Amino acid sequence: xxxxxxxxxxxxxxxxxxxxxxxxxxxxxxxxxxxxxxxxxxxxxxxxxxxxxxxxxxxxxxxxxxxxxxxxxxxxxxxxxxxxxxxxxxxxxxxxxxxxxxxxxxxxxxxxxxxxxxxxxxxxxxxxxxxxxxxxxxxxxxxxxxxxxxxxxxxxxxxxxxxxxxxxxxxxxxxxxxxxxxxxxxxxxxxxxxxxxxxxxxxxxxxxxxxxxxxxxxxxxxxxxxxxxxxxxxxxxxxxxxxxxxx
Ligand code: APR
Numbered sequence: 001x002x003x004x005x006x007x008x009x010x011x012x013x014x015x016x017x018x019x020x021x022x023x024x025x026x027x028x029x030x031x032x033x034x035x036x037x038x039x040x041x042x043x044x045x046x047x048x049x050x051x052x053x054x055x056x057x058x059x060x061x062x063x064x065x066x067x068x069x070x071x072x073x074x075x076x077x078x079x080x081x082x083x084x085x086x087x088x089x090x091x092x093x094x095x096x097x098x099x100x101x102x103x104x105x106x107x108x109x110x111x112x113x114x115x116x117x118x119x120x121x122x123x124x125x126x127x128x129x130x131x132x133x134x135x136x137x138x139x140x141x142x143x144x145x146x147x148x149x150x151x152x153x154x155x156x157x158x159x160x161x162x163x164x165x166x167x168x169x170x171x172x173x174x175x176x177x178x179x180x181x182x183x184x185x186x187x188x189x190x191x192x193x194x195x196x197x198x199x200x201x202x203x204x205x206x207x208x209x210x211x212x213x214x215x216x217x218x219x220x221x222x223x224x225x226x227x228x229x230x231x232x233x234x235x236x237x238x239x240x241x242x243x244x245x246x247x
Pocket of ligand 1 (some may be wrong): 205
């Protein structure tokens with residue numbers, strides 16, 4: 001049987017969306033690639049250039065917090081001038097079209113919020129927020145660059161990026177919200193993620209086991225592609241606008 005065309009797959013996903021009122025979208029670095037944000041594992045990806053163990057673990061921060069802050073300051077400088085792309089904007093538009101819509105993102109770049117998304121869960125934190133390593137105070141801080149070793153205004157202790165590093169647990173309250181959203185959704189879209197980092201990587205397969213229709217949108221297949229109902233190969237910034245376009 002001939003492979004369904006991308007147009008046919010997009011039409012099918014649109015039909016599924018039209019027939020439901022509870023939708024979840026899970027995004028990864030791929031949705032921000034067209035805005036100029038480097039991905040992690042793709043060509044020119046961050047973890048191809050740098051060792052995550054030197055820059056994105058609590059051990060690395062304890063060992064050399066100046067180096068870790070240099071890395072996050074650089075990422076903030078790269079991100080500061082960038083804007084959401086049509087993929088982010090399409091998901092923001094979708095939010096008001098369904099009785100229940102939840103955007104779960106692994107991205108820490110803040111571009112979904114900049115696009116107007118509000119019903120969202122940030123699994124891995126946000127690069128524009130900092131957390132005190134002493135009093136645990138969490139505040140938004142958009143200064144670019146931050147001081148080399150930024151300190152807490154309340155207790156004077158060293159601040160750290162309010163992001164989830166390798167080897168750190170995700171917030172259980174956030175995981176509970178995710179589990180409720182996946183439990184109830186009728187359609188889930190898995191967008192621009194390589195499917196190698198848990199727990200996000202297996203969320204689509206969990207939703208499918210719970211009876212949801214799951215579609216993947218990615219430039220290429222991922223380890224979980226076979227577990228989904230649909231795999232649309234293309235740029236999210238080109239595919240997603242079709243899903244919100246009338247007709
Ligand atoms: N449209 C759709 N998909 C794209 C696009 C695009 N324009 N550009 C790249 N992709 C796909 C790639 O094919 C790849 O499968 O996006 C995926 C990006 O994968 P990664 O770089 O591994 O990023 P991600 O899956 O978000 O990483 C997960 O790993 O490093 C940690 O905490 C970090 O949240 C991150 C997590």
